[in-house]
Structures are given as structure tokens and as C-alpha cells.
Amino acid sequence: MGSLPDLTERTRPQSIRTAARTVSDPHRHRTVITQIPVNTICKKDWPWRKSKAPIKVPVAVTNRRRDSAASSVGAASVRRLITRQPPKIPKPLVTRFTLLCVASGLCSTALLPFTAFAGAEAGAMPLAIMHTTAAIVAPFSPLILQKSGTRIVITTAHILVCILLTAHTIATPLSILLPLYAISGITLSPMSLALSVSATSLAQAAGDECRRKVALRRGLRALRAAQDLGLVVGSLLLGGALIIWPENLTPLQFISTSIDNSSVKWSDEYSLDDDYEERTCGSAGCPGVQFLLGSSLNAEGRRFLVALWATLALAAACLGLYGAASTPAPPPDTRSIVKDPRALLGAPMGLFIGLQQGFIYTSYIKWYGVCVGGWSGAWRALCGAGALQALAAATLSMAAARGRRVALAAGGAAAHASLLLALLRWRAERSDLALPAVAAAAWGACAALWDVLQAGICVGGGGWRGPWSATLSARHAGLALACAARTLLCVRTQLAALALALASALAAHVTLELRLRRTERHRS
Template structure:
């Protein structure tokens, strides 16, 4: 009879358990590999590192182009000659129309090529400012307006694709925020040349703030060295030639960097690659979806808020920058004022996106309405003066917070109500937003500021009322659905 050894029995059992555990681990690894390589409804699965790298490339490319475009819009509206605001109005009017066909273009061309071609047109747009004549600037603004809608649609589509992929790859809940950075560049202009842009009172002081009204004609006293005369150069900046060329060169460099970052580091992230080609929506179907979005009663209730967002952004870029900042502080302070606006808007959007999980949306709407109403009242009663420059930064920062509230509420509403078909509602939203921007720039040199502030207040009421009603209906529907699920 063989001797019984408990030690050998235990060692044999341990080896058997080790083999079983190693075999189980290898089986789990093979299962994970199979799952990752198996087609899903979201297309192929990418690693977290690849997705985050594409997100960084998307943000950097967009930030560099935006850092050049937004200061140019503010300068063109604030210190340009007679036709500058009309060019911006035409640009955003075409952008509102191009946003309707943007989903079709993005679907046919792809997000990557749409962004590359759009940013390339932005490079041409900035480059033509080196030769500022009506024959170069009018086509440049019209062409950029045509590409503005597809650029926005491609950027949001790529961002939503990355968010869907990240939600599938990682196990913990993560959020990806698209932060827009704005920056400006200083430009010096003699005071007597800026005086031609403003009305003067009896004591030969500028009329600033809500009392400012548009000047019918602009005739600078010293045309030598100034890019503004009474004939063909009424479309360009009232800036010295060297300053205009330097700004255009800096903006062109930023846009070229944006194109390079987008083309070099942005991968082709496939979404519905395993879907049957016959089931993919065609261009006609995408256009039909956009047309149906105008008949959606929920989007009809949200449309006034999109118009208000465009109006208030246009007011800040055109009227606040000119009648408040440039009039009281001077042109070099425009960059710092809008830098404070952009910084607080980014911070507020990041904070609000996390707070919406724990705070009722009605509270956020009420806070935004009260804050924005107070800001409009301040701008209506306040007479800006250079003796207290801190108020300009406080007001612009508070305005950025209000803008973040409305944009975050509007965007989260679209992606929540339309989680799988948000392209057409997004095009509907940007159509009305660009329409509001076009209207704001078109009225920049048409009516006085106090009328614009009253119009903004009325539009705020008309926008918040239907949007609040929409949120109430959606919240009651969600509660009813949750109650039926728990039964």
C-alpha cells in the first residue's frame, strides 16, 4: 500500500488550482479580445488612448481657429468702417442656410475632410485680409459663411462620436467637454481716429453705453496710413496698414496651425461601419430629417432660445465691444474683456454640466433668467467710464456665465431628447442661432443701443417662457415613464 502524503496531495491540488486559474484568466482575456473585435452598433471599438488623442487634436485645432476668428469678428464690428457689420450679417445669414445642408455634407464627405476643408477656407479668409479690398473681402466673407455651418456640424458630430466610443470603452463614467478658448490681439489706433466712430455731446465727449446711436457717416480726419477712405475701402478696418497686416498674419498663422493639427492628428473614427449600406440614410433622407425638425413641436418651443443666444452673442461682439469697451477704455482693452468672458464661460459650462445631474433644470433656468435680466438692466442704466475699468470685466464675465447657462441647457436638451438622431435637431438649432447673429450684426448700425437692450429683454422673456414649458412637459414625461418602469 502506497504511503499517504498530505503535503504531496496539497501541492497537487495547488498546481491544479493554478492551472485552472491561469486557464480561466486566459479564457477571460480571449473573451475580452473577442468582444473588442466583435462589431457593435457603435462600430469598431478603439482604445481609450486613441480616443483621448483625437479629442485633444479636435480641441486644439478648433481652439486655434476660434482664437483667430472671434477677435476678427469683434474688431470688424467694433472698429470697421461702414460696411463691416453688413459683411458679418451676410456671413452669418449664409451660415444659417448652410447649417441646414451640413448633415448631408458631413455624411457624404466625412467629419475629417469637412473640418480640413472648412479650416482651409478659413486660412484663405484670413489671407485675403492682407489685401483688403471689396473685391477680395466680399467673396471671402460669403465663402466662410457657406462653410461655417458644415464646420460646426462636423465638429459636434466628431465630438459625439468620441463620447459614444469612450462610453463604450471605459467602465467608469466619464465626460468629455469641448472648451472653446478665445483670445484677442492688441491693435493701437489714435484717439482722434476712433472719435469718428462715435457721436459726440456738447462738451465734445463720446456718447457711450445705452445712449450711443449709430453714426451715419465715417470720415476719418487723417486718411494717410489708414485703411479707410470714402470709396472702395469702406469694408475694412480703420486701423493702420501695418497693424492690419500684422493682425491678419497672426490670424492666418493660427488658422494654418489649426489645419495642420486637424490633418495630422485627427483619425478617421468610424461610427456605423457595420451597418448595411442600404440602411444608411441618404442625402435626401438627411434633408428630409432637417425639414421634419421644423415641424417638431419640441424644437419649435426651443427655437426662440436659439435665436436669443445668437442675438446676445452678436450684441456682445458688436455693440458692447464698440459702445462700451472701445468707447470708454480704448481698443487695447477689448482682448482682456473678451478673455474674461471666455474664461468664465468655459468654467461655468464645465461646472454646470456636472451640476445638472443634481440640480433641477428649472432652477438653472430661473438663475439664468434673473442674472441676464439684471445684466440687461445694468447695461441700460450704466454710463461706462474709464475711471472704473473693473466693471467691464465683471459684466463681461457675468455675461459669459449666462451664455454658458443657455448654451448648456440647449445642447443637453437636444442630445437627451434625441439621443440617436440629434443631427437634424442640431442643424435646426444652429439655423436659428446664426439667424440671430445675422440679425444682431445687421442692426448694429441701424438703431440705438437702448432699443437693442429693450429688444433683448423682450426676446429673453419670449425665449425663456416656451423653453420652460418644454422642460416642464419633458420632466413630467420622464417622471411618468420612471413610475411605470418601477411598477
């Protein structure tokens, strides 16, 4: 018989859960809670903690904050630029330029006193030939410098000066001396241009444009100071030689050459008159009048002094060989020199600078120095001119850098015109032996002013070598005319010509200054 159903068993509702497995489940005693979203969890807001929730800010405030951040970044970069040290010029470049300045000073120690020593005596016409050649070669100086280079030009010029001075230590005939003067003149203008190019090359390594201008002014100032100090040292060597090897000339010899070339000797009684010096010295000096007074160098002293100058020129050649750059200069600017205002308006000032420099080295030394107190007074005049010229060039260069060039030109014109009038009316007296030195020193200060003003305008900038070569040509032309006037014109006529040249040079310089200022204003 079959089994009967269990009547005690109840019917159970169907479970919604699945049957548990035999394997033990770790969650069998607790209910598994589904994961709660993170954004529904409540966090404790501590008062010292900042909320990370973004805060909505108005658009205007956002723009202001963005501008403030940008300005802060700009201010920080400006502060970094201000605190950053400027780039220094490489030390080897400074060393080589220093040696070049020393070489230029040594060459000036030899050449400038020799020019005064020969120009005051019988060597004015050979000097005129030398500077005429330099004036002819000057427009081609940029091309010569480009083909040969700075080192070859400077070294060759110093070697030729050494050869010219060495030829005066022996009995060299005039037929050989005159070609030597002409050959030496060929290298004078390229040498001056090479020195200016060396200063601009030094300035290119100074950094930005402002620092380059400052470095260029300092480089030109160093070259000018070296040349002026060379004149002072050469004059001191001349004074020392006069003390060691004096030659007393026959006192109070007055020889006048008449129109028919007949020589008339004046008596001693006439020479002792009160106004004999006024007729022979100062502005009354003429080529047909020769007046010998005081001490001069004897033959042995002249030979030794010129040999010493030649040795200094040789040392300058050695220093220039190492100090000058070996690479050739960059090609000259393709712009026309004729259309450049610096060439056209700078030529009158260059001519006047050459005229006044030639006058002080030849006629002034002769009729205001040697004629009054002999060479013992002439070397003092040279020394005073060089010393005050060096001091004035250094101080006036700083004043011209501040933009006061027109005022400096006006003051220099007034001072130079007053000096010309004083030399025209001055009566030479042996009791005023210091007056020639003082007048020469004042003349040197005026010469330094004109050189600083013209170099500050013409040297540097775009295409400056062509106009500067034209200015150098005008300077050497003025030197040649002054040396020729020493043997052809009276001093009074030379002073009148200098006054006219000063007026034209000042007008041209002021016109050039105003024109360059107008160009810079339009460019800015």
C-alpha cells in the first residue's frame, strides 16, 4: 500500500531568494547593502578648511583678476630684466683695443712733435705734400680697408712713419725725402679710418643700442686721449733734448728779404728798439722774415731725438700688429656719399679743423713760440696744447653725450673767435713767455671741442665710413693748406682766413645738427 501524505506539512509561499549554496557565504548572516553614491554622503565642514566647491564669480571680477595676473607676470619679467647684469665686453677684445690705443699714442708721440719741429722750420712744404697725398687717398680709404684689413693698414702706416723719421737721422737727399713724405701720406687716412673702425667693432660687443653708443664714445675718447698724451710726451722729449744738447744761436739776428731777393741786415741798435718784436713776431710774421733767438738743438741732439721718435714708431707698429683685428673690414655701404648730409655738411668743419691744426703746428710755433722765446718756449706751448686738449676732450665728450651739442658749438665758436682776435692784436714781449703756452692751451681746448662734436655726429650709425672718409679728406686738405701757407702767407692773412673758415664751419655744423635731429624725430 502506498504511503500517505504528511498531513502536518503546511504549504509555504514561494521564496524570492534563491537557494543558498552548500558553500558557506560570508554574507549569510547580514544583508548586503548596495553602494551609496558619493554625492549623497554628508561630510563634516570644518571651519578651518576651505571649501573646494567652485564659487561663481562675476565676469568683470574674473577679467580684472586675469589682467592683474598678466600685469604681475609682466612686472616680474621687467624686474628680471632690470636685475640682469648687462653683457660684458670680452676681455681679449678690450685688451687688444687697449694695445691699439697705446700704439696710436706712441705714433702720435713720434709724428706730432716732428710735424711741429719740421713745420716751424724748413719742412713745411714736404709736410704739405704728405697731407695733400693723404687728402687724395682719403675717399678710397673704405675700399683699401676692406681689401687689406685693419691690421695691415695700421702696421704699414706706423712702419712708414718709422722709415720717414729714420731717413732724417742720416744725410738723405731731398729727392728721396719728398717721395717718402708722399708715400707716408698714402697711409695716413686709411690709418685714421681703421682706428675708428676698431672703436665701432669694440662697441658692437656691448649689447643693446644704448650700451653700444656709450661704448663707442668711450672708445673714441680713449683713442683721442692716447693721441693727446702722445703729443705731451713727445713735447717733453723735445724739451729734455733741448736741455741736454743746446745750441745757442746768435742773439737778435733780424734778416729781411726784400722784393728783389736782396738781404738787408739790420743793426743791433735798431734791433734793440722797443717795437722790434711786434714787427717780427706774432701776427706780423711773414715768410720773408727770419728771426733767430734763444736755444735750439745741435746736430747731435736732432739726430738722437729723431732716432728716438723712430724707435717709438717702430714699437707702435709692433703693438698695432697684435692689437688690430686680422679680419678685413665689412664692405662699404652702397649708399652714395654725395647724397649723405654728413659728407656735404661735415666737410667745412673738417677743413677748419685741418686749418687750425696746421696753423698751431707751423705758423704759431714759429711766430708765437720760437720767435719769442726760442724752442725752449715752443715746446712748452706744444705741451700745454696737448695737456689741455686731452682734458677738454674727456670732459666735453661727456657733455656732448647729454645732448648739449648746439650750446657747446656756440660757446666754442665764441671762445675760438676771441682767441683769433687776441692773436691778431697780441704784441709779443719777452716778459710774457708764459702767454704763448696759455694761448696754445686754449687753442687745444677749442680744437678738442670741434673734434668731439664732429666725431659724435659722423662716426657710427648706418653707412658712416663713406662720409667720415670725406671728412678726413677735408681735414688733410686743411693741413696741407696750412703747411703751404706757412711759407707763402703772413700770419695776419692766415688768421683772417681762419676766421672765415670758422664762420662757414659753424653754419654747416649747426645745419647738419638740426637736420639729423629732424630725421631722428621722424624716425621715432
